[in-house]
Amino acid sequence: MILQCAVLFAFLAMGETVVYFTGIPIPSSIIGMLLLTAALKLRIVRLMWVDKVSDFLVGNLGFFFVPAGVGLMRCLGLVSEQWLPIVGASVVSTFIIIAVTGWVHQFVRRVGSSHHRVGESVE
Amino acid sequence: MEFLTNKIFLIALTFIVFLVSRLLQRRTGIVFLNPILISIVVLIVVLSCFGIDYEMYREGGDYIEFWLKPAVVALGVPLYRQLENIRKQLLPLLLAELAGCVVGIVSVVLVAEFLGATKEIVLSLAPKAVTTPIAMEISTAMGGIPSLTAAVVVCTGIFGGMAGFRMVKMSHIKSPIATGLSIGTAAHAVGTAAVMEERGQRCGAFSSLGLTLNGLFTALLAPLILSWLGYAV
Numbered sequence: 001m002i003l004q005c006a007v008l009f010a011f012l013a014m015g016e017t018v019v020y021f022t023g024i025p026i027p028s029s030i031i032g033m034l035l036l037t038a039a040l041k042l043r044i045v046r047l048m049w050v051d052k053v054s055d056f057l058v059g060n061l062g063f064f065f066v067p068a069g070v071g072l073m074r075c076l077g078l079v080s081e082q083w084l085p086i087v088g089a090s091v092v093s094t095f096i097i098i099a100v101t102g103w104v105h106q107f108v109r110r111v112g113s114s115h116h117r118v119g120e121s122v123e
Numbered sequence: 124m125e126f127l128t129n130k131i132f133l134i135a136l137t138f139i140v141f142l143v144s145r146l147l148q149r150r151t152g153i154v155f156l157n158p159i160l161i162s163i164v165v166l167i168v169v170l171s172c173f174g175i176d177y178e179m180y181r182e183g184g185d186y187i188e189f190w191l192k193p194a195v196v197a198l199g200v201p202l203y204r205q206l207e208n209i210r211k212q213l214l215p216l217l218l219a220e221l222a223g224c225v226v227g228i229v230s231v232v233l234v235a236e237f238l239g240a241t242k243e244i245v246l247s248l249a250p251k252a253v254t255t256p257i258a259m260e261i262s263t264a265m266g267g268i269p270s271l272t273a274a275v276v277v278c279t280g281i282f283g284g285m286a287g288f289r290m291v292k293m294s295h296i297k298s299p300i301a302t303g304l305s306i307g308t309a310a311h312a313v314g315t316a317a318v319m320e321e322r323g324q325r326c327g328a329f330s331s332l333g334l335t336l337n338g339l340f341t342a343l344l345a346p347l348i349l350s351w352l353g354y355a356v
Contacts, residue, residue, distance in 0.1 A: 008196055008197060011196050011199070012192055012196045025260060025261075025264070025343075026257070026339060026342050027192075027257050027260065027338075029193075029196050029256060030195060030257065030338055030339065032192075032195070032196040032199070033195055033196045033198050033199040035199075036196055036203070037202045037206065040199070040200070040203040053197065054197035054199070054201075055197075057190065057193060058197050058198060058200070058201060058327075061194050061312050061313070061319075062158065062284075062312075062317075064188060064190045064191040065159055065191070065312070066159060066162050066166070066184075067180070067184030067187050068188060068274070068276070068277050069159065069160075069163035069277035069278070069281075070167055070180060070184060071177060071181075071274050072163065072167065072274035072278070073170065073171065074177045074270050075268065075271045075274060078271060079271070082239075082241065082244050084238050084239070085234070085235040085239055085245075085248075086235070086240070086248065088234055088235075088238045089232075089235035089238065089240065089248055090231065090251055090275060090279050091282065092230060092234045093230040093231035093251070094252070094279055094283050094287075094290070096226055096227065096230045097223050097230070097305065098287060098294060098296075098305040098306060098308070098309045099290065099293075099294035099296075099305075100222050101219045101220065101223030101301070101309070102219070102291060102294055102302065102304070102305040104218055104219040105215050105216065105218075105300070105301040105304055106296065108218050108219065109212060109215040109298075112214065112215060
């Protein structure tokens with residue numbers, strides 16, 4: 001478990017380092033994730049070094065969001081004043097994102113596979 | 124009552140509330156009893172009843188929130204496991220993400236304006252589809268209210284995780300890849316957790332790809348899109 005945590009945190013630290021030196025407006029965790037994927041692909045890191053801690057964290061991802069959600073109590077006043085635009089815009093936009101992302105993906109794949117067999121059915 | 128504000132007590136309380144909420148959902152099987160949502164509501168009620176304000180709760184809550192960062196790094200593992208499938212259809216994935224990102228920001232801004240939101244609220248809502256750290260950074264940079272953004276992001280995630288599969292069905296999206304991708308795009312890591320649980324790791328990996336790409340695109344494009352919509356930085 002120590003090895004697993006060491007690898008995971010090393011990649012988070014690398015992400016922090018990249019952000020510190022380049023100042024790019026992308027969170028260190030996202031950069032760490034991409035670096036980890038790349039390192040696994042390039043066989044610098046072996047899957048068995050990180051799989052256990054990763055599966056644990058990914059499997060319980062929702063729990064780590066609870067404190068941020070409790071933060072809602074800090075802006076209850078604002079939310080009760082403007083609940084309609086907040087709730088309305090979030091709900092409508094979530095639906096639109098899901099529909100558009102899914103449609104575009106299916107559409108481009110269909111067009112692509114009718115030209116040449118790129119998509120090699122993986123489903 | 125002093126001990127109630129002890130951070131160990133608050134951490135234990137968070138674990139127990141989440142555990143019971145999850146048990147409740149597993150026993151009843153009701154989608155709307157989302158354990159994250161129930162935990163948030165129960166914790167807010169409990170804290171309010173005992174007069175513990177959020178700043179005090181944060182003392183303990185920060186220890187839990189801390190794990191969000193390593194957990195996002197950990198999403199690299201399911202992503203790696205699906206790398207081959209991703210490579211095979213890079214173009215459809217990128218185009219779908221780009222469309223989802225742009226449409227997402229534009230739609231939330233326009234609907235919020237239409238329903239009479241103030242400028243501050245609009246800017247707080249704009250990055251609501253992406254994971255909390257990115258969303259809060261964008262919100263801060265654009266002049267929104269970061270704590271409102273964080274809360275809206277979590278609620279959007281819960282909503283997307285609960286209603287996402289129904290929305291996918293209503294939009295006639297059939298492929299499991301498109302399903303994972305679109306829920307990850309709209310509902311970030313919370314939606315991804317739901318996809319992992321209900322549809323397994325393969326579909327979940329595309330969901331984490333969705334949250335990653337949307338996070339990257341939103342970080343890069345949100346300032347641009349908001350300035351087109353008339354919100355100067």
